[in-house]
Amino acid sequence: MNYSPAILNQSIQSSTQCLHTANQCLNQIIGPHELIDLSHIEPLNFSFQGEQMGGIIMGELIYGKDVIFKTQPTSDMHFYCITRxxxxxxxxxxxxxxxxxxxxxxxxxxxxxxxEIEIDRTCIQSFISISKPLLETTLSDLIGRPLHEPIEFEHIMSGDNEKISAWWNLLEYFTSYSKLSFNFECLMNDLKNDFEKILVKSLLLSQPHNYSHVIQNQYNADPEYLKRALNYIHHNIHQNICNEDLERISGVSKQKLSKAFRDRLQVSSNSYIRYYRLKCIYQELSLVRDKKNITNIAMKWGINHLGRFSLEYKQQFGESPSETIRKSVIQNQTQQLYIS
Known part of the structure; x- marks a missing residue:
């Protein structure tokens, strides 16, 4: 698979015979792990040649010797990882x-x-990792409500699934468009986020997971008046949104709309607005590259009660806003070691 710099933001290159350096690269593109050397005689010949597009990293991964990749029992990885x-x-x-x-x-x-993964020295992997916040926010947008449990995919992406085959074709098209006779490079800076969301959304629609039935059944069954209300929330989340606004936009009574929120989304309209606002803040903080003023960001997204904000944020995402920024900054600093 060839990667076009016009689509992808940054090149990530690592080539080493040092196990520690290989671990640093893998921490960046996968997360906490242990790499076990199965043969101390032959040297490691590790390489990762890839690119990053926002919350997606893709490239070619080679170990060059027999190894075992093992996850940490007490720490989760940072990405959903695909190996082909x-x-x-x-x-x-x-x-x-x-x-x-x-x-x-x-x-x-x-x-x-x-x-744990047992990997032969001759193995050459096409590797893709997708950040957890990117997948979760894309899915919550798709189904129109908060996630009540983590996304869990079926492990095998079957070649007999025509949607998965189409997804690989879509990925190949996006990442090799520079070979085509036409050129739209001048638009790429404005379109990169759209490519990122299209790839993730199409994966969620193609590969079975524990929310597949929700995608299939819930959105299509939502009444049009609820869709109008949700669309208004999504496009006006920076502003103060009240029930009267939603009643006017939806065209139904407050009672009928409230029942639709509870029946279809399992939350009240006010709870959904708070959730969606927090989610937008979380997504922005997860992508920062240096220290930011959290108060300014929160107020930009319509937070008026800063005293409750940190508590609600931690209840929703399991970490404080400052912890989200710290993790993002550390990840960016680690990444700089490998950007060519």
Missing amino acids: PKVGKPKFRQDINTFEASYGNAAIVSPFDKF
Whole structure:
């Protein structure tokens, strides 16, 4: 797979025989892990040649010797990771279950999955990682409500699934458009976020996961008046939104709209507005590259009661706003070690 710099933001290059340096690169593109050397005689010949587009990293991963990649029992990875080997078949072990990744049947694992992968020295992997916040915010936008549990994909991306085959074709198209006869590079800076969302949304629509039935059933069944109210919230979240606004936009009574929110989204309209506002702030803080004024960001997104903000934010995302920024800054600093 060839990657076009016009689509992707930054190049990530690492080539080393040092296990510690390889671990640093893997921490950036995957998250906490342990890399076990199965042969101390032959040298490591690690390389990752890839690119980053916002919350998506993709490239070619080679270890060059027999190793085991093992997740940490007490720490989750930062990304949903997809492995599609060009050569070899990495073997995943998860408790008593085992499965293999191949070119025809790629594997996808979630950040909270605990497993180890046995990887042969000849293995060459096409590797894609997608940040947890990007997947979660895209899915919550898709189904129109907060997520009540983490996203858990089926591990095998079956080559018999025509939607998955189409997703690989879409990925190839986006990342190799520079080979085509026409040129729209001048538009790329404005369109990069759209490409990112299209790739993630199409993955959520293609690969089975624990919210697939919600996507299939819920949105299409939502009444038009509820869709109008949700659309108004999404486009006016920076402003103060009251029930009278939603009643006017939806065209139905406050009682009928309130019942639709509770029946379809399992929350009140006010709770949904608070959730969506917090989600927008979380998404912005997850992408910052240096220290930012949290108060200014919160007020920009319509937060008026700063005293409750930090508490509600931590209840929703399991960390404080300052912790979200700290993690994003550390990840960016680590990334700078490998940007060519």
